[in-house]
Amino acid sequence: MNQADELKLIEDFKKGNEQAFNQLVLRYQEKIYWIVRRMIPDHDEADDVTQNVFIKAYHSLKSFKGDSSFYTWIYRIAINLSLNEIRRKKIRRAFSIEDEGTPQLHADDENPLERLEKKELNALIQEAINQLPEKQKKVFVLRYFEELPYEEISKILHTSVGGLKANYFHAVKKIGEYLKHGT
Amino acid sequence: MERDTLHQLLIDYAEGTIDPSLRSTIETELNKSAALRDELAVLQNTFAQLQHYEANDVPALYFTTLLPRIRERIESHSRWKRFFIPQWVEKFAAPATALCVLMFIAGLYTIFLPDDTRPAIYSVVRQSEPEEVEQLMIFDTPFGSTSNFSSTPIVVNDNIIMREFLMTSSMYDNVVNDTQILAQLDEQEIEQIVQQLDAALHY
Numbered sequence: 243m244n245q246a247d248e249l250k251l252i253e254d255f256k257k258g259n260e261q262a263f264n265q266l267v268l269r270y271q272e273k274i275y276w277i278v279r280r281m282i283p284d285h286d287e288a289d290d291v292t293q294n295v296f297i298k299a300y301h302s303l304k305s306f307k308g309d310s311s312f313y314t315w316i317y318r319i320a321i322n323l324s325l326n327e328i329r330r331k332k333i334r335r336a337f338s339i340e341d342e343g344t345p346q347l348h349a350d351d352e353n354p355l356e357r358l359e360k361k362e363l364n365a366l367i368q369e370a371i372n373q374l375p376e377k378q379k380k381v382f383v384l385r386y387f388e389e390l391p392y393e394e395i396s397k398i399l400h401t402s403v404g405g406l407k408a409n410y411f412h413a414v415k416k417i418g419e420y421l422k423h424g425t
Numbered sequence: 426m427e428r429d430t431l432h433q434l435l436i437d438y439a440e441g442t443i444d445p446s447l448r449s450t451i452e453t454e455l456n457k458s459a460a461l462r463d464e465l466a467v468l469q470n471t472f473a474q475l476q477h478y479e480a481n482d483v484p485a486l487y488f489t490t491l492l493p494r495i496r497e498r499i500e501s502h503s504r505w506k507r508f509f510i511p512q513w514v515e516k517f518a519a520p521a522t523a524l525c526v527l528m529f530i531a532g533l534y535t536i537f538l539p540d541d542t543r544p545a546i547y548s549v550v551r552q553s554e555p556e557e558v559e560q561l562m563i564f565d566t567p568f569g570s571t572s573n574f575s576s577t578p579i580v581v582n583d584n585i586i587m588r589e590f591l592m593t594s595s596m597y598d599n600v601v602n603d604t605q606i607l608a609q610l611d612e613q614e615i616e617q618i619v620q621q622l623d624a625a626l627h628y
Contacts, residue, residue, distance in 0.1 A: 296495045367478045407433035418471030
């Protein structure tokens with residue numbers, strides 16, 4: 243599906259064709275889920291935010307003018323809603339002692355020790371990403387996991403390419419330091 | 426070369442996405458600086474470790490059931506809206522809200538504005554000059570005599586308040602202080618007092 247097809251779907255949706263919206267969801271659901279999930283590690287919370295992204299898109303799509311591409315627009319919604327959820331969580335955590343959970347071991351044919359090590363590394367990387375400042379986290383997720391060109395990220399986050407590169411540099415460096423020292 | 430620019434080149438270099446025309450620039454800088462080489466090593470190690478990062482698990486059929494669940498939430502929201510909020514209400518919601526806000530502001534204005542345009546107590550008498558405080562003297566007004574007045578008038582916010590004059594006014598026996606008396610006076614009466622004050626002060 244190219245950009246022209248997407249615009250056609252958006253126009254159809256604006257005219258009342260609900261199926262057109264479903265097509266857009268199917269096209270973007272995985273991408274959006276993974277952007278959200280990289281920022282919010284818990285699946286249930288990421289699922290909730292992902293649904294909210296599409297519901298917000300559903301209600302706002304009528305005012306979408308096509309100044310930017312649809313994916314830039316919906317990625318921006320995903321990033322913003324994820325950050326809102328992270329902020330809400332921080333506030334909740336400040337007022338309560340929340341169980342962060344511990345990695346669970348799965349029984350399968352992989353060596354349990356290897357699995358544990360892998361799980362630990364995964365958890366550590368996730369922690370390292372979580373501790374990044376908001377701006378660096380957004381840039382890191384879009385650049386490293388989504389592999390978006392800086393020009394596209396620039397459109398989503400309204401930041402200069404130079405600024406994005408500087409943020410990405412600091413994000414990677416901080417993750418590296420976290421993995422090395424655990425803080 | 427500025428540090429920010431170096432960082433931008435370094436991250437491109439570590440990623441392997443550096444513009445070929447800039448490769449020699451960053452390599453020259455790397456040869457010159459051990460600190461920069463350390464930073465590059467951190468970036469490269471981090472990228473190497475990140476390769477071991479595995480995507481978290483997603484429940485089976487998650488993406489198959491996502492769309493129906495989104496649709497369900499959209500539909501239930503629309504049903505709720507249709508049930509509680511008729512479409513015509515929705516249409517007029519924005520202008521009605523704006524009107525309510527305006528009415529609220531107007532209400533606040535009415536509440537906090539005095540009932541009439543009578544000046545506030547401290548504007549009853551005009552602003553005093555420092556030497557006037559010394560010059561004030563006893564005088565009569567149609568609303569009471571200050572003949573037994575002998576103490577110094579008080580000055581509040583640079584306004585002269587004739588506390589004793591008002592306290593001794595026989596016309597207002599039912600009031601206990603100057604604020605309440607002044608509140609009962611109308612504009613004309615206040616003006617007369619001001620004139621009396623002016624006359625007493627030889628204006």
